[in-house]
Amino acid sequence: MNLSIFFEPLNEDVFAALHKPRTLGSYISRFVSKFPDWRAADIAILGVNETRGRNTAEAGEEDAAVPSPARLVRKRLYSLNKGAGRCHIVDLGNLRPGITLEDTHLRLKEIVEVLISHNTIPIIIGGSQDLEYGQYMGYEHLERAVNMVTVDSSVDMSEDTDEAPNRRQLRQILMHEPNYLFSLSQIGYQSYFVEPEVMATFEKMHFEAYRVGEVHRSVQEMEPVVRVADLLTFDISAIRHQDAPASEPANPFGLTGEEACQICWYAGLNDNLTSLGIYEYNPALDDRELTAMTVATMVWYFIEGFYHRKNETDFNGRSFTKYAVALNHDNPDRMIFYKNRSSEKWWLEVEPLSPDKGSRIVPCSYEDYLQATKGEVPHRWILTQARIG
Incomplete structure (x- = not known):
């Protein structure tokens, strides 16, 4: 063109x-x-x-x-x-x-x-x-x-x-x-x-x-x-x-x-x-x-x-550490976080409400992770789950 x-x-x-x-x-x-x-x-x-x-x-x-x-x-x-x-x-x-x-x-x-x-x-x-x-x-x-x-x-x-x-x-x-x-x-x-x-x-x-x-x-x-x-x-x-x-x-x-x-x-x-x-x-x-x-x-x-982009997309690669956080002792559900070892950026995996839809991994902060370790659901999780349905 x-x-x-x-x-x-x-x-x-x-x-x-x-x-x-x-x-x-x-x-x-x-x-x-x-x-x-x-x-x-x-x-x-x-x-x-x-x-x-x-x-x-x-x-x-x-x-x-x-x-x-x-x-x-x-x-x-x-x-x-x-x-x-x-x-x-x-x-x-x-x-x-x-x-x-x-x-x-x-x-x-x-x-x-x-x-x-x-x-x-x-x-x-x-x-x-x-x-x-x-x-x-x-x-x-x-x-x-x-x-x-x-x-x-x-x-x-x-x-x-x-x-x-x-x-x-x-x-x-x-x-x-x-x-x-x-x-x-x-x-x-x-x-x-x-x-x-x-x-x-x-x-x-x-x-x-x-x-x-x-x-x-x-x-x-x-x-x-x-x-x-x-x-x-x-x-x-x-x-x-x-x-x-x-x-x-x-x-x-x-x-x-x-x-x-x-x-x-x-x-x-x-x-x-x-x-x-x-x-x-x-x-x-x-x-x-x-x-x-x-x-x-x-x-x-x-x-x-x-020009400092890292192309951080391979969450199963060696550059990421995976964290599974249990919401509480009585609830078997877990919340999955990913942390890039070099940049120290965090991501959160959000499960959909509907079983016919796939999960979505979204950026989050360390504060979201800390909130989850206290048994609280981060607001970012709630919003993302509501969007994907």
């Missing part, structure tokens, strides 16, 4: 200042005059300058004085030093928006579908977060259930059709046919931004949601949440204003920039994750390009995590 017809080439002046040979930019093949060979790449960066999903007065109107979100992120990202090891990354340029917002979603769907079919991970640097609907639709061709994790201060699941598209895209995902969403987890939400009815719906559908305070308390506990994901989306408004001011409205109590980078590092390490979308960056609000630097660092950590 000729992907170049969907993209606008980059301006060479973005890279004019990249003189140091060890910078990441010097290792990335980018679309300036010739479209890069994305089939040979591990990761493909693409910008999507689409803001009509915000339904604001300026949405969709391009101000020549304000650069695109991806342009400023590229400027910062490419000036960072490359990590150790190989680096096979391409920059496809900026996706040409469709005539309508729905057309852009469908274009993004097609791009994501093609890239992940060739084992190339797209990193989408976008405008409004409704673009995650297009990112999600790119998994339809897999014909299997997928797991999605979103990082956001609010839950964009409004039923009001008058709301902006970037306030109701999760509902679009839930209503999409065919339905291939197995699990949805939200990290970093703030209760005063979310209606109680929405959280009740989350609980009814056996989805997971973690308050920003839970992330502050232990960002390490978010690792197994991210490790289960096939795709991850990140709304910049989830990050506090001090570290990422270029979002609307300003958020004084969100994640720190360090926590955002930690989550992206976990995403990069995840053997199953095949796309990353970062949305809602508004360059017009970016004082001294601080948000651009935050996003660039998040992408850098994702890339570093990717």
